[in-house]
Amino acid sequence: MARALPHERIQYVVEGGFKLSGEIEPSGNKNAALPIIAASLLTDQRVELSNVPRIRDVEALVELIQSVGAKVRWLGRNELEIEARELRPANLDPDLCARIRASILLAGPMLARCGEITLPPPGGDVIGRRRVDTHFLALEQLGARIEVNSVYSFRTEGLRGADVFLDEPSVTATENALCAAVFAEGTTILRNCASEPHVQDLARFLIAMGARIEGVGTNMMTIHGGQRLGGASHRIGPDHNEVGSLIGLAAVTGSEITIRRAGVEHLRSTLMTFERLGIRCQIDGDDLIIRSGQEMKIQPDFGGHIPKIEDQPWPAFPADTMSIAIVTASQCDGVVLMFEKMFESRMFFVDKLIAMGARIVLCDPHRAIVAGPSKLRAAQLESPDIRAGMAMLIAAMCAEGTSVINNAQQIERGYERIEERLNAMGARITRIPPREA
Numbered sequence: 378m379a380r381a382l383p384h385e386r387i388q389y390v391v392e393g394g395f396k397l398s399g400e401i402e403p404s405g406n407k408n409a410a411l412p413i414i415a416a417s418l419l420t421d422q423r424v425e426l427s428n429v430p431r432i433r434d435v436e437a438l439v440e441l442i443q444s445v446g447a448k449v450r451w452l453g454r455n456e457l458e459i460e461a462r463e464l465r466p467a468n469l470d471p472d473l474c475a476r477i478r479a480s481i482l483l484a485g486p487m488l489a490r491c492g493e494i495t496l497p498p499p500g501g502d503v504i505g506r507r508r509v510d511t512h513f514l515a516l517e518q519l520g521a522r523i524e525v526n527s528v529y530s531f532r533t534e535g536l537r538g539a540d541v542f543l544d545e546p547s548v549t550a551t552e553n554a555l556c557a558a559v560f561a562e563g564t565t566i567l568r569n570c571a572s573e574p575h576v577q578d579l580a581r582f583l584i585a586m587g588a589r590i591e592g593v594g595t596n597m598m599t600i601h602g603g604q605r606l607g608g609a610s611h612r613i614g615p616d617h618n619e620v621g622s623l624i625g626l627a628a629v630t631g632s633e634i635t636i637r638r639a640g641v642e643h644l645r646s647t648l649m650t651f652e653r654l655g656i657r658c659q660i661d662g663d664d665l666i667i668r669s670g671q672e673m674k675i676q677p678d679f680g681g682h683i684p685k686i687e688d689q690p691w692p693a694f695p696a697d698t699m700s701i702a703i704v705t706a707s708q709c710d711g712v713v714l715m716f717e718k719m720f721e722s723r724m725f726f727v728d729k730l731i732a733m734g735a736r737i738v739l740c741d742p743h744r745a746i747v748a749g750p751s752k753l754r755a756a757q758l759e760s761p762d763i764r765a766g767m768a769m770l771i772a773a774m775c776a777e778g779t780s781v782i783n784n785a786q787q788i789e790r791g792y793e794r795i796e797e798r799l800n801a802m803g804a805r806i807t808r809i810p811p812r813e814a
């Protein structure tokens with residue numbers, strides 16, 4: 378049985394009102410690293426991954442793949458070596474599986490390599506109902522039998538290609554189906570699939586291992602399966618949600634920063650959304666420069682109508698950047714409707730922003746009207762999930778006084794050494810307990 382990661386409780390003490398300056402590079406994308414680590418189980422050869430974010434979700438998934446027999450070694454702070462010569466489809470720690478959404482990503486690769494796997498239900502951010510139906514739909518059509526009790530048992534006598542229409546473009550279900558399909562005999566067509574940068578990154582990794590995949594970056598991928606996959610070296614792409622968080626943070630604190638290697642090709646919808654809030658970033662190659670003194674004026678729709686910022690499946694504005702857009706809008710001049718269509722609990726954290734002085738009306742679980750700008754006061758906060766936690770950190774950094782963010786381990790599920798990296802640019806965040814050297 379894997380050694381469970383401790384449930385450490387972490388607090389950030391944040392002194393507000395300090396401007397940032399300097400350069401920062403986003404970490405590797407959490408939601409790319411997780412499926413790519415899981416997909417490393419598809420080969421018995423050596424895989425080397427770089428730019429792997431050293432975050433809690435990654436540490437948890439690393440423990441899980443070790444518990445099924447993979448040999449894993451950190452070669453450097455962000456370099457991971459994985460060798461899955463022999464795998465056994467057992468011994469998964471239910472507590473660890475329940476902590477991360479990505480534990481479900483073991484289904485496709487383990488079905489492919491071992492023909493079976495039993496998984497306790499996955500966890501992840503508590504932001505509303507998290508469906509697994511699309512995973513079952515896709516894997517069943519690719520030849521798996523699935524029994525659902527208190528655990529999910531997946532079994533197959535042999536995966537085979539199929540023409541699969543996903544009932545929704547689920548990110549992790551697309552990733553599971555992709556891993557199963559590259560191993561399956563024959564051709565698979567995945568229709569209505571997700572195409573987020575992390576899905577594309579996984580596909581590129583699989584191609585580097587020898588898979589044949591067409592349509593990467595679109596909502597229809599064709600996979601010619603059955604190739605024996607080999608080892609590969611792969612660099613995880615930058616985290617566009619972290620870039621969005623840094624843009625919001627720079628704007629509300631009136632800072633001037635440069636985000637190096639920002640992965641500009643994947644930022645169009647993000648940049649467009651911040652422009653709607655009156656925040657313009659300068660693109661310089663793959664770097665982004667956010668100047669101080671942004672206009673911060675919400676751009677109305679034609680005719681002066683109240684504009685709407687809504688998340689949608691890729692390539693539209695990503696749902697995971699919505700909480701950041703909300704806190705940023707609270708510091709901009711004007712009114713905007715924020716519309717989050719996916720998770721019914723993700724917006725509840727706005728009550729904390731309201732308590733800090735933000736002018737927000739939560740209309741229903743999916744819609745909030747934000748009227749800005751408002752002066753924020755320091756507060757005692759509790760981070761419910763990764764992105765709300767980051768939004769609170771941003772609020773605390775532009776508030777007057779010293780705030781305390783409890784449950785900051787949630788933030789650390791997705792953002793690597795964030796207090797250290799922001800402090801290097803002038804922030805005043807104290808982590809309790811301090812990090813071990």
Ligand SMILES: CC(=O)N[C@H]1[C@@H](OP(=O)(O)OP(=O)(O)OC[C@H]2O[C@@H](n3ccc(=O)[nH]c3=O)[C@H](O)[C@@H]2O)O[C@H](CO)[C@@H](O)[C@@H]1O
Nearest residue numbers: 408478479545546547548549550688689690696697718719
């Ligand atoms: C480990 C991992 O990768 N987690 C991500 C993954 O979770 P996860 O894969 O669990 O989320 P899913 O994609 O399955 O679920 C979200 C569903 O809502 C749909 N949808 C999305 C946006 C929108 O505005 N309206 C809408 O209806 C999506 O197309 C999808 O069908 O994808 C989510 C949606 O991007 C992200 O929040 C999570 O961070």
Ligand SMILES: C=C(OP(=O)(O)O)C(=O)O
Nearest residue numbers: 478501502697763764791
């Ligand atoms: C919802 C998120 O992650 P997860 O799916 O891993 O819970 C997120 O990254 O914002």
